[in-house]
Amino acid sequence: MNPQFKLEKLQLSRCNMTDKGCSALTSALKSNPSHLRELNLSWNKLGDSGVKNLSDLLMNPQFKLEKLHLSDCSITEKQSLILTSALKSNPSHLRELNLSWNNLGDSGVKNLSDLLMNPQFKLEKLQLSWCNMTDKGCSALTSALKSNPSHLRELDLSWNNLGDSGVKNLSDLLMNPQFKLEKLHLSYCSITEKQSLILTSALKSNPSHLRELDLSWNNLGDSGVKNLSDLLMNPQFKLEKLHLSGYSITEKQSLILTSALKSNPSHLRDLNLSWNNLGDSGVKNLSDLLMNPQFKLEKLHLYDCGITDVSSLTQSLTNSKALQFLKELDLRDNNIGDSKQRLRDVIRDSNCVLRVDEDRSPNVPINHYISLNL
Incomplete structure (x- = not known):
């Protein structure tokens, strides 16, 4: 590799790359390791070699990578052990790690957790969906983060x-004032009503x-929902993006929920309530x-919410300053008929993109569509 070629970012996702x-x-x-800072090899089958x-x-201590993306690379538990062992020997530079859509299993996550306990490992973004x-x-992961809580800012366990x-262990971690998480993604985690109560109660104590x-x-x-709404009313809780799609x-x-937002309205920019039976009264x-x-909402997603009447929404957009801020309004798969015109x-004449017609290919599985688009 040419030593004069000082590449800092390399993206090779979906390149049909194999181990070779x-x-x-x-x-x-290896022959020119010192410049690269971001490497994305997602959606390739890297294999053992x-x-x-x-x-x-x-x-290599000269390889000072800061962002590594290996989503859906068919990485096994055994391979993840090799990978995390390598990171243990050179832990100080990496800030973002994406191992989503790989079959790491609990043992693979445990190996990663051992790495997270290292005070030299200052990871800021971790994606393990x-x-x-x-x-x-999850318990091993959160236990590791408890011992080294101050750096992580984004966590995805969807x-x-x-x-x-x-x-419970995640909630205990969220209560730690040293744990200053900014982004938490837990979609499709089979969280029950009882568990959500524990989770939102934890957020209340460190909002x-x-x-x-x-x-x-x-x-x-x-x-x-009631506990989450109580949290949204807290003036210390300055949430900008809230996604609650999915029946x-x-x-x-x-x-x-909206009553709570009325009492603390100034921070939220992105609200997704798609695939919920909100109906016309919800709208x-x-x-x-x-x-x-x-x-000052910028994105509002209401895909497939059982909406038939958008007159109140149209009136609000006409008689308020909402369109000064709104950039995207998604009303696809709602039977709103002629009112869409x-x-x-x-x-x-605004900067808002209106999405009212279904544009998902019938050949795309719904779960894959959700994970990529919502």
């Missing part, structure tokens, strides 16, 4: 079944840092919220 290509790449980087050669590269993690792995003990919260596709129930919010609960509540000049007329 990965080995050639890492061999080249590819992971081994990448691990050898990660052990769909890793076949259970409560055992699509894992965390269980009672996993949620000032979190900016993004995704609890989509979990069964929050009445008490979970968990009813019309009644949406009223409680009416949201429309009333949009009338508040302090509510009136909505288009109102939005036409």
Whole structure:
């Protein structure tokens, strides 16, 4: 590799790369290791030799990588052990790690947890969605973070079944004032009403840092939504992005939620309530919220929410300053009929993108669509 070639960012996701290509790449980087800061090899099958050669590269003290993305690389528990062992020997530079959509299992997560305990390992962003993690792995992970809590700012554990003990240990971690997490993603984690109550109670005790919260596709129930709403009312809780899509919010609960937002409206910028049975009354509540000049929402997702009447929404957008801020409004897969034209007329001269027609290919599985788009 040319020593005059000082590449800092290399993205090779979805390149149909195999272990042979990965080995050639890492061999080249070994000869000129000092400049690269971000490497993305996601959606490739690296194989045993590819992971081994990448691990050898990660052990090089001259290789000062800060961001490593290996999502959906068919990494096994055994390969993850080799990878994390390599990071243990050169821990001080990495700030972002994405191992999502790999079958790490609890033992793979445990190996990673040992690394997280190292005070020299100052990871800021960790993505472990769909890793076949259970409560055992989650407990090991949160235990490690308890011993070294001050650096992590973003954590994604979506699509894992965390269980009672996993949620409890995560909640204990969230209560730690030294744990200053800003983004928490827990979509599709089979979180129950009881667990969501524990989780939101933990956030109540340490509310000032979190900016993004995704609890989509979990069964929050009445008490979970009520507790979350109480949290949203706290002036110290300055959430900017809230995702609660996935058949968990009813019309009644949406009223409680929007009432809470009315009392603390100035921070939220992105709200996703897609795939909930909000109905027209739920949209009416949201429309009333949009009338508040302090509510400066930029993205509102209401995909498949059983909406038939958007007159209140149209009126709010006409009679408020909401369109000064709104950049995206998603109303796809709602039976709003001819009223969509009136909505288009109102939005036409604004910077807002209106999505009212279904544009998902019928050949794309719903779970894959959700994970990529919402």
